[in-house]
Amino acid sequence: MTTDNCNWMTPPPASPELAGGVLSIDLAALADNWRFMAKKAAPAQCAATVKADAYGLGLEPAARALWSAGCRTFFVALPHEGAALRAILPEAVVYVLDGLLPGQAAFYGEHALRPALASLEEIAEWAEYCKTAEARLPAAVHADTGISRLGLSAADVRRLAARAGLLTSFRLTLVMSHLACGDEPGHEMNARQRARFDELRALLPDAPASLANSPGTFLGEGFTHGLVRPGIALYGGNPFSGRPNPMKPVVSLYAPILQVRNVEPGETVGYSATWTAARPTKLAILGLGYADGYLRSLSWPAHDGPAQVCIGGQYAPVVGRVSMDSITVDVTDVDADFAVRGMRAEVMGAHVTVDELAKWAGTIPYEILTSLGMRYTRLYSPAES
Ligand SMILES: *Cc1c(COP(=O)(O)O)cnc(C)c1O
Numbered sequence: 001m002t003t004d005n006c007n008w009m010t011p012p013p014a015s016p017e018l019a020g021g022v023l024s025i026d027l028a029a030l031a032d033n034w035r036f037m038a039k040k041a042a043p044a045q046c047a048a049t050v051k052a053d054a055y056g057l058g059l060e061p062a063a064r065a066l067w068s069a070g071c072r073t074f075f076v077a078l079p080h081e082g083a084a085l086r087a088i089l090p091e092a093v094v095y096v097l098d099g100l101l102p103g104q105a106a107f108y109g110e111h112a113l114r115p116a117l118a119s120l121e122e123i124a125e126w127a128e129y130c131k132t133a134e135a136r137l138p139a140a141v142h143a144d145t146g147i148s149r150l151g152l153s154a155a156d157v158r159r160l161a162a163r164a165g166l167l168t169s170f171r172l173t174l175v176m177s178h179l180a181c182g183d184e185p186g187h188e189m190n191a192r193q194r195a196r197f198d199e200l201r202a203l204l205p206d207a208p209a210s211l212a213n214s215p216g217t218f219l220g221e222g223f224t225h226g227l228v229r230p231g232i233a234l235y236g237g238n239p240f241s242g243r244p245n246p247m248k249p250v251v252s253l254y255a256p257i258l259q260v261r262n263v264e265p266g267e268t269v270g271y272s273a274t275w276t277a278a279r280p281t282k283l284a285i286l287g288l289g290y291a292d293g294y295l296r297s298l299s300w301p302a303h304d305g306p307a308q309v310c311i312g313g314q315y316a317p318v319v320g321r322v323s324m325d326s327i328t329v330d331v332t333d334v335d336a337d338f339a340v341r342g343m344r345a346e347v348m349g350a351h352v353t354v355d356e357l358a359k360w361a362g363t364i365p366y367e368i369l370t371s372l373g374m375r376y377t378r379l380y381s382p383a384e385s
Helices: 027-041 051-055 059-069 079-088 105-110 120-133 154-161 164-168 188-201 354-361 365-370
Strands: 022-026 073-076 093-096 114-117 138-142 171-176 251-263 281-286 308-311 314-319 327-330 344-348 377-381
Touching (some): 027 059, 051 079, 073 079, 079 105, 105 120, 120 138, 120 164, 154 164, 154 188, 308 327, 344 354, 354 365
Parallel strands (some): 073 093
Antiparallel strands (some): 022 251, 251 281, 251 344
């Protein structure tokens, strides 16, 4: 075995004909969604959350499109995501939401990343690093106001406030917290978290503040503070539960019809024979499966399902189990001119929304997007400049 020319992953083929699915990403819609959110947030600034490869869309094209639209501040989860973004956008402000692990401060310094410091230990380490670097380097302080995830407790914010020396050893550029129930506008947690946040940030030196993710941006003036940091809404996911989606779809996914076959009543489809034809049925086998992020929970009958694909403007239900590389749809009622080998079905896009897919899979659009696989041919429109 040699180590040269060793690729960890087979790169996806450049030609759609050689790939199972085609993933088409509308960068103009992404930019429009950012501008829409920026308008909602004004006079607060609008950042963009681009963690997890821009929610599966591709960090580089997404970040460039957002920068061109006017976005200047970005949030990632991991330090290496921050370094990747720094290489793409040398002038962007980049916050890293996971904060600091022991020994990581120098990496942040090298790549001009701002940690979202989530504990007194992390703050002490950042302060120590600033001393070594002889610079008051920028960072966010992340306070927890009720989601009980990352962030300083209220008691720790008070301890921090009492330590002026610690607070002056770095440049506090953002005080942030995160909402647990922003997607439910009427939830009492929202007002409670806002009140706690406003109380805690008042203890700290004056700095821009940020509480709102995508849904939080729609909660109104008291929630937008100085900066909002939407993710899912930019990528076309519905920021609300149970209300119409105001965002433009960004991601479309097409899968080829590999084979069309007819089965008699009584024949079954797929592993474990979970679906039985009740009539003479025409089936189409599509070339994408759970290895591509078409979640197995989309198998018939799915949640509130069945899941649907769109072929030639008509819907066809997914029948049987989702396999690793294929799904089967019932095309008996689809126009015969479209239900043919080599044609492509829309699996997600304008007719089958990411929100519908999420509902059928019993999950949220975030998981649909971040599960998108590596085997697709990815087409970005307009072309990357
Ligand atoms: C992921 C994340 C966001 C973005 O949330 P959306 O719901 O996708 O808008 C914002 N802030 C924090 C702390 C996050 O983890």
